[in-house]
Amino acid sequence: MPNLRFTEKPLSDWMQKGGEYSDVVISSRVRIARNLIHHPFPILANMEQAQDVRNQLTEVLSNQALQDLGPFEPLLLDELEDVDRQVLMEKHLISPNLLNDSKSGAVLLTDDESVSIMVNEEDHLRIQCLYPGFQLQEAWERATQIDDAFEEVVDFAFDDRRGYLTSCPTNVGTGLRVSVMLHLPALAIMNQVGRVLSAVSQVGLAVRGLYGEGSEAIGNIFQISNQITLGLAEEEIIDNLHSVVLQLIEYEQHARSRLLSESKLRVTDRIMRSYGILSYSTMMDSKEAFQRISDVRLGVDLGLIDKASVTQMNELTIMTQPGFLQKTFGVKMGSGESDMYRAQLIRNTLSNVNVQD
Structure with missing residues (x-):
């Protein structure tokens, strides 16, 4: 019987902690996409092949190096009720893709839910670290440690010229997506949010809604993330997003000050x-x-x-x-x-x- 404590309460423990600029930045996220060598990628795998990947990746939990970064508890999606899977998605612990389209999907969760490792999503493995406020570097450091722990045990699909291979070409290279969830109500009230976010798009960053790609930006909540994963080092990707988000924070804080003064x-x-x-x-x-x-x-x-x-x-x-x-x-x-x-x-x-x- 799966442990349903992860779906019983609305707030993950990590969400109740503070973080830098938490009045504007709701959360920081780092996600790393990886695939196993000699296994069909999820979009091509049949049910038996997907089951084999899930078994292999959940067995990695016995590795002490990984448990030291957790501990982790596996949830097999086909053992959960529909409503529990929906709640996991609403809490950002799994993606809409894993909810709706996966074969033999699973998620490996830490107790505080700050790390969720998705199995058989668009890629075999998606390591996601979530931190409150503006803590991109902290999220990256933990995510790369978890990535290293997996790589000690399994072989990832990797090309010397292209880097890590992924189902979607836009993730090839580092396989790294970094994003922040921003609350920008003052810019919206002052009719400036469209102009500001348009400028963000022009510098190679993606602007999405609450649940990422294809979702609507509601409640003045916007997700800003990198689009380029190939040809840049991980540190460059993080630094680029960090500098742009600092500007957005400054714009929002200035707009709030103007609202109060004017x-x-x-x-x-x-x-x-x-x-x-x-x-x-x-x-x-x-x-x-x-x-x-x-x-x-x-x-x-x-x-x-x-x-x-x-x-x-x-x-x-x-x-x-x-x-x-x-x-x-x-x-x-x-x-x-x-x-x-x-x-x-x-x-x-x-x-x-x-x-x-």
Whole structure:
């Protein structure tokens, strides 16, 4: 019987810790893609071949060097209920691809959920390290240690000229994706976010939504990541993203200062209206919930709403999503019912939030 503690609570332990610039940067992520040599890549593998890869990679957990970086617990996706797999995706512990398209998929998780190692996603192995705030270097150091521990035991597909080989050509080379999740409400309110993010795209970085490629940017949350993995060293990739994100943080903080100095009454009204709607609505769809939560989170960061509620805002971004709603209330629900239960959950959570006079 799989251990379901990973799907019982909305916040991973790592999300409850601090991090540099955590008022703007929600999280930093490093993901390394690898494939085993002499095995068909997941897109071409049949079920038996995928099962063989899963067995080989989960057996690596017995390696002491890897356990010293964990410990890790394996979850086999075909042993989980649909709702539990959905919750893992909503918590960013697995990808939409692993949820929907994998054969013999699995995820290896640390207790605090800061490391999730996906097996048989688009590639055989995807090592993902998540840190709160702006901690790209820390995430990279841990991810590369885990990569080294696997490479002691298994042979990766590698070409002397091209580097590590992956299912998608855009990951060939280092196989490295680094990304940060940013909350940019002030730039959005001042109608500057489109211009700023367009400039980011022009310097070779990708701008995506909450769940990466193909997902919508809602609640003023944007994921910024590298696009180039071939021809650059890992340190160059990380440094490039680091310098651009520092500029985005500066732009957002400047926009927040301008809101307080030039439009404090107007922005306070917006935040309190959203707080009131969240506190008393009887129905709330997902998109509106994310936007209202973004406003209230901005109120927390501007000191208009009690600082203790920042954890509750983080919780609400997970708890208001379809899988976790079903998990919380124990019922399958249509869209109308989801909107009702979502509003109920938000009302209950915000009943403990303090608003500054």
